[in-house]
Amino acid sequence: MTAEPTDRELEAFLDETLPAEDSARLERLLRDDPALRARLTAVLERRDLGGHSLGAVWQQHRVSCADRATLGAYVLGVLDDDARRGLELHLQVVGCRYCQANLDDMRLRRQEPAAAADGRRRKFFESSVGRLRKD
Numbered sequence: 001m002t003a004e005p006t007d008r009e010l011e012a013f014l015d016e017t018l019p020a021e022d023s024a025r026l027e028r029l030l031r032d033d034p035a036l037r038a039r040l041t042a043v044l045e046r047r048d049l050g051g052h053s054l055g056a057v058w059q060q061h062r063v064s065c066a067d068r069a070t071l072g073a074y075v076l077g078v079l080d081d082d083a084r085r086g087l088e089l090h091l092q093v094v095g096c097r098y099c100q101a102n103l104d105d106m107r108l109r110r111q112e113p114a115a116a117a118d119g120r121r122r123k124f125f126e127s128s129v130g131r132l133r134k135d
Helices: 007-014 020-032 034-050 054-060 068-076 081-094 097-111 114-128
Strands: none
Touching (some): 007 034, 068 081, 068 097
């Protein structure tokens, strides 16, 4: 990232496509620089007004991102070769941090002891008791 972030870098920050180190640096700059925050707001407003190119829509709505079922099949090693290669391209070349975070979460959950998973499920259930309709 440049010393003074460009509008393109600010857009990448908004889209979460900026490398993690650059995003962290930009977050620190934004905390201390009202002018930079104003620029980020202007970039966001400008993009929201007219950023309807195919690329913008594709990126903002994460069209190429995998769903959790596909990521789960990848973690289990049962994804077919074409789908696996496509997902790896998305993760490694595109560098989608959103999908990588989901994948990391799934791998972590897979390593979690059964008792911890059962406890988490119980908490979810207990938090919804009385909120479900009886038909």
